[in-house]
Amino acid sequence: MKKDLLKTGGICPLSRRSFLKSAAAAGILSSLPAGILQAAEWERTHYEGDYETFRNACPRNCYDTCSIKSYVKDGVLRFVEGAKESTFTGGALCVKGFSYPRRVYSPDRIKYPMKQIGRGTGNWKRISWDEALTEISNKILEIKKKDGSLLGMALDKYSGNFGITHYGVEGMMSSLGYTTRFVGTPCWPAGIDAQNFDMGNMWCNDPEDIVKAKYIIIWGGNPAWNSVHSMKFVYEAQERGAKVVVIDPIMTQTAAKADLYIRIKTSEDGSLALGMARHILDKKLYSKEFTTKHSKGFDEFAAYLKKNVTVEWAAEKSGVPANVIRQIAEEFASASPATIWAGYGLQRHTNGGVNVRAIDAVVAMTGNIGIEGGGARYGHLHTWGFNYNAMVQKQPEGSVGYLGKDKIKSEFHGPEGEAQAAYSDRTININKIAESILTTNEPPIRLLWVACKNPFGQDFDRNKLKKAFDKLEMVVTVDQFFNETVQNSDIVLPCTTLFEEYTVNVSYWHYWIGLNEKAIPEQYEAKSDLQIAAMLSKKMNELEAGSCTFPQITDTKVWMEKEFNDGIHKLFGIESWEDLKNGPRKAQLPSSASWNEMKFGTPSGKYEFSSDLAAEYGHTKLPEYKAPRKAYDKFRVLTPHTQFALHSQFNNIDIMRDFNPEPFVYINPAAAAAKGIKDGETVKVVNKTGSVTLKARVTDIVAEDVLVLYEAWFGGKTDFNIQELVDDESSDMGTFKTGAPGVALHDQFAGIEKA
Amino acid sequence: MDSIKRIEAFRDFFHYGTKEKMQEAYARITDTECGLTKNIDWEAEEFLFNRLFVGPASPEAPMTASVYLDPERHTNGRITEKVREIYTAAGLSLSNRGSIPEDLLPVELDACCILKRLAEVDENFIELYEQLTAMHMYMWIPLFTERAGSCADESSAVMRVLCMLDEWIKNEVTSLVMSKEKI
Numbered sequence A: 001m002k003k004d005l006l007k008t009g010g011i012c013p014l015s016r017r018s019f020l021k022s023a024a025a026a027g028i029l030s031s032l033p034a035g036i037l038q039a040a041e042w043e044r045t046h047y048e049g050d051y052e053t054f055r056n057a058c059p060r061n062c063y064d065t066c067s068i069k070s071y072v073k074d075g076v077l078r079f080v081e082g083a084k085e086s087t088f089t090g091g092a093l094c095v096k097g098f099s100y101p102r103r104v105y106s107p108d109r110i111k112y113p114m115k116q117i118g119r120g121t122g123n124w125k126r127i128s129w130d131e132a133l134t135e136i137s138n139k140i141l142e143i144k145k146k147d148g149s150l151l152g153m154a155l156d157k158y159s160g161n162f163g164i165t166h167y168g169v170e171g172m173m174s175s176l177g178y179t180t181r182f183v184g185t186p187c188w189p190a191g192i193d194a195q196n197f198d199m200g201n202m203w204c205n206d207p208e209d210i211v212k213a214k215y216i217i218i219w220g221g222n223p224a225w226n227s228v229h230s231m232k233f234v235y236e237a238q239e240r241g242a243k244v245v246v247i248d249p250i251m252t253q254t255a256a257k258a259d260l261y262i263r264i265k266t267s268e269d270g271s272l273a274l275g276m277a278r279h280i281l282d283k284k285l286y287s288k289e290f291t292t293k294h295s296k297g298f299d300e301f302a303a304y305l306k307k308n309v310t311v312e313w314a315a316e317k318s319g320v321p322a323n324v325i326r327q328i329a330e331e332f333a334s335a336s337p338a339t340i341w342a343g344y345g346l347q348r349h350t351n352g353g354v355n356v357r358a359i360d361a362v363v364a365m366t367g368n369i370g371i372e373g374g375g376a377r378y379g380h381l382h383t384w385g386f387n388y389n390a391m392v393q394k395q396p397e398g399s400v401g402y403l404g405k406d407k408i409k410s411e412f413h414g415p416e417g418e419a420q421a422a423y424s425d426r427t428i429n430i431n432k433i434a435e436s437i438l439t440t441n442e443p444p445i446r447l448l449w450v451a452c453k454n455p456f457g458q459d460f461d462r463n464k465l466k467k468a469f470d471k472l473e474m475v476v477t478v479d480q481f482f483n484e485t486v487q488n489s490d491i492v493l494p495c496t497t498l499f500e501e502y503t504v505n506v507s508y509w510h511y512w513i514g515l516n517e518k519a520i521p522e523q524y525e526a527k528s529d530l531q532i533a534a535m536l537s538k539k540m541n542e543l544e545a546g547s548c549t550f551p552q553i554t555d556t557k558v559w560m561e562k563e564f565n566d567g568i569h570k571l572f573g574i575e576s577w578e579d580l581k582n583g584p585r586k587a588q589l590p591s592s593a594s595w596n597e598m599k600f601g602t603p604s605g606k607y608e609f610s611s612d613l614a615a616e617y618g619h620t621k622l623p624e625y626k627a628p629r630k631a632y633d634k635f636r637v638l639t640p641h642t643q644f645a646l647h648s649q650f651n652n653i654d655i656m657r658d659f660n661p662e663p664f665v666y667i668n669p670a671a672a673a674a675k676g677i678k679d680g681e682t683v684k685v686v687n688k689t690g691s692v693t694l695k696a697r698v699t700d701i702v703a704e705d706v707l708v709l710y711e712a713w714f715g716g717k718t719d720f721n722i723q724e725l726v727d728d729e730s731s732d733m734g735t736f737k738t739g740a741p742g743v744a745l746h747d748q749f750a751g752i753e754k755a
Numbered sequence B: 001m002d003s004i005k006r007i008e009a010f011r012d013f014f015h016y017g018t019k020e021k022m023q024e025a026y027a028r029i030t031d032t033e034c035g036l037t038k039n040i041d042w043e044a045e046e047f048l049f050n051r052l053f054v055g056p057a058s059p060e061a062p063m064t065a066s067v068y069l070d071p072e073r074h075t076n077g078r079i080t081e082k083v084r085e086i087y088t089a090a091g092l093s094l095s096n097r098g099s100i101p102e103d104l105l106p107v108e109l110d111a112c113c114i115l116k117r118l119a120e121v122d123e124n125f126i127e128l129y130e131q132l133t134a135m136h137m138y139m140w141i142p143l144f145t146e147r148a149g150s151c152a153d154e155s156s157a158v159m160r161v162l163c164m165l166d167e168w169i170k171n172e173v174t175s176l177v178m179s180k181e182k183i
């Protein structure tokens, strides 16, 4: 019976096997292109021991929505791998995905409901779920009594967990009454509207069909970091002879893999696209068939180009030499199929939506819409037709709400509870949270519920947001880890990871569906969003019968089952959700090309170079040039996604910190020299919104007038917060489909000095 | 004080994390009447306890053995597994298996109490107690108390308990070694 712990389980040097099991190594290997060395097949085929396996799906706000196979022994999640059944996930995860077991078992997880005595003091008390829910319920009842409605309670939720059942948080709010909702989306609304004006919907080709493309332009996106699984298809296309061009203000890792990298002046994507269009027009390289048969307004667009655009003008505006514009225009128009992947970065501007329209126009006029391997790729929501059963809840009898015409809008589903009701929720632009909390009255927002979001990490103008939070009477945050939002909360409720609940996931990029099974018990006292809603409902009804209609079901499997319907079964060729236990399934599509039948969703049923609907929403009918936001400081500030985190998630995981220990500002050598800044020196970046102090990295991956700081909260000992430098200026589009415009978060400017 | 009762008191101090339970356990650990600890600000002790061991911010000294012993700082990895094996050998398992790691301090202290009781009736359990204390807890508790101690006010009750816990594990292992030498 006796075993010597030190001999059998103590410290031993890393073996080769354990090196390969290292999450970071796995993430790097999974994104290797073909070359002399290739990543070995994962050790996925023969694990020793009796593992139970489960199906999971990564619910992060990531293009890839990976299908995961999880290995559990003794009730412990031992390791994860990408599902082999999905040709998109292809058996591998990214570095973040492979780190999941460390995230689940991190000693830093929030373990119990806790209450802060004095917001921001750091004085936390452990409380029971009953105490937490009683305090929250009493506050809700107090607000109802004081205001005569529950509009003083607001929800701030977005993309922290895209599991379909997590829309139960919205359901929880409805089940309490008419409340205040932050609507819209910070991420991609300008591009969504642009594609809706042009084509009548946002609908991209299957990303796996990019292998068929002969010419690929990746424009304002960095999939080598942010969609690693897509890169294997890009590499395959390259191997088959496709040319890959990356257009970006930053020399990204994706750019490094391209055949041609074009540095563009930020926010001048429209001028470059229009310059390309003009050259294609002059050279008569456009598709007569597409422009005459399948489009509306091409002649007006051509007339606009002839009158207003020259290649030289485009070169001057965009910073891309005229000969390069001509070259890529001709190459793109001559290759078939040719495709442009429009990244979300390029539409986060005051002219972002119209710039996407100009890019769409280049793809359309060359006849690359509706064909396999072609397309103006941005995203899609064609596989999201679930029941949203958890989300659709009735307000309690006699609830009083807002008498305006507001309707909840979200890019992921139709208006919530659109049945004719006398009252509605009060909707506020999600991108103006700070301003809205400070200025909204009658009634003011008193109680804020935060779920699936870290507003202090993601929302704009951190200093204004702090003032806004100070105005709130109570802040409840549901999260897995401590962050600046929790720091500014009164009560924090611990929530489960994906491995501790059932749900189902689909992607806004690929066409697979993945089941998410409960693989391990809830950690410590963590609960899923749905369990919290059910428990709150129970408590509310104990305190005041009939005050909450949310079903008191705490089994997340029951909720997951209710999301499936015949449409989903048919689309994915399954009899029931149980089929997904055998692995993820792909939508059965007649073609990998979107718009393959050339039946567009626009009012004319055609591709609309000229859109009356765009004009109705205050934009130009044609994708005309719109000048960028005027600079308000010396350097442009770009704050793109980092490789080792997804917004503020994963940043705090210890192994990520090994690779990504601190934030940097990246500055061009000439600009650094002019300021006397050396590599590694501490600098202060300041603008009208705030300031951050951090080390400089001197590099020519950025242009001379640009500073790059990777976004999100870095946790640990640093108080770095990129939102110190980002104001809440709106992008041009977004109102049509998502209820509010996006944020021009790459139209920011600042100065830099040695600290 | 009976040694099992003392371990139980340590267990309770670290398990519940509320000021009432901490105060009550502290009285047992220090063998004082609750009334004699009146000068302690238990609310401040509770805040300190959470800052050090619980959260919600990253605890400064997590009370999990893996944090100190696992070469890859992996909680619920090999160290936890070894502790679980000891429990299994003794016929023990967590009632909420998989929800918390087996190498959490109050869980290990609870196992100590049970193994000590079992050892009173069956000396085979002495070996398991030795494995848990001498070969495992002794390896990490001093590291834990040192890290926590460096972040705590020296005059705090939490600090006093940490010192007593450190002293307890050292004495316990010394007496185990001495009893072996006698044999």
Ligand code: SF4
Binding pocket: A058, A059, A060, A062, A063, A064, A065, A066, A093, A094, A095, A096, A097, A098, A227, A228, A229, A646
């Ligand atoms: S973050 Fe993205 S790429 Fe990484 S595992 Fe999740 S879905 Fe896959």
